Amino acid sequence: MAEALLTVKDLVSCPVCLDLLKDPVTVPCGHSFCRSCINDCWDQEDQKGSYSCPQCRHTFTPRPDLNKNTMLAEVADTLKKTKLQDAPPVDSCVGPGDVECDVCTGRKHKAVKSCLVCLLSFCEAHVQTHFKCPAYKKHKLVEASVNLQEKICPHHDKLLEIFCRTDQKCICYLCVMDEHSSHKTVSAAAERTEKQKQLVETQGENQQRVQLGETKLHELKQAMESLRRSAQVAVEDSEKLFTDLIQSIEQRRSEVKELIRAQEKAELNHIEELVSKVEQEIADLRRRDAELEQLSHVDDHIHFLQCFLSLFAPPGSADLRCTMIRPHVSIEELRNLLSGLKEQVEKLNKPELIKLGGVINYVN
Structure with a gap:
């Protein structure tokens, strides 16, 4: 309940003096202030001819008429009667990176402005003196800073x-x-103006360089992507070519193997036929030699002469010395052929493969 009432108290507090509204009035933008606080603020703006809300900075021309906010006045009176105005103010506490108010005693509150003349920082409540008191009008207020001594x-x-x-x-x-x-000296404001121009020019140049860099980066990334795609295509094409080449070599190897085996079989059959004939001829010659040996021991001259004529006639088979064997498969010729093919494949070293693949694209 206390927290709810404190929130209500905040709603009926004057943004200028941070106290409960006294004779509350509402300006056209909807914000409410003590009549005396808003009149003091606007009295200082008479020379400008325009008047602003201290809270939202909305400007009005001419100076608005101020009417009492009856409802807020009744709420403020109720809070005064319950003495909740004595409750501790719910100001923002100092957090990490915040500047402490140099005037607060006890619990320090967050500073909102620093004075370059007083060299002090003030919270929302204590800075009001600089807005209300004519003696402080010429003091220069800046955003709260911890490095006032550096100025x-x-x-x-x-x-x-x-x-x-x-x-x-x-x-x-x-x-x-x-x-x-x-x-050679100038005011800090004049030098700031000059340096601000240089800063803007430097920013412009930097932004141009950033744009150029981004363009170059985009081009390089596109080149990288194009290179990756080209390399992938080259890899796939080379894989297919080498696969086809290997398949072709395997097929030729199989064909050569079959050819060698077929020629081997034919030659073996031919030689086997020759072996059979030679063996038969040797057998016939041995049989004849035995008959001749037997005839040489015959005593009957007539029988010897009759048998001699039949045994002396030469056999009908071919002469063994004239038997020719066809030469076997020329392994040396085949070896030379395959060695030539191997040399052609080995000539494809890495630089030539890269050149043939067309993978590398130089990017300037």
């Missing part, structure tokens, strides 16, 4: 507002009258 001259303890182009460093106005008196 102060270490020699004169004055704000660094001038840039020395000779020494390329920030200085204060007393430095200009001292060791930088003969140097």
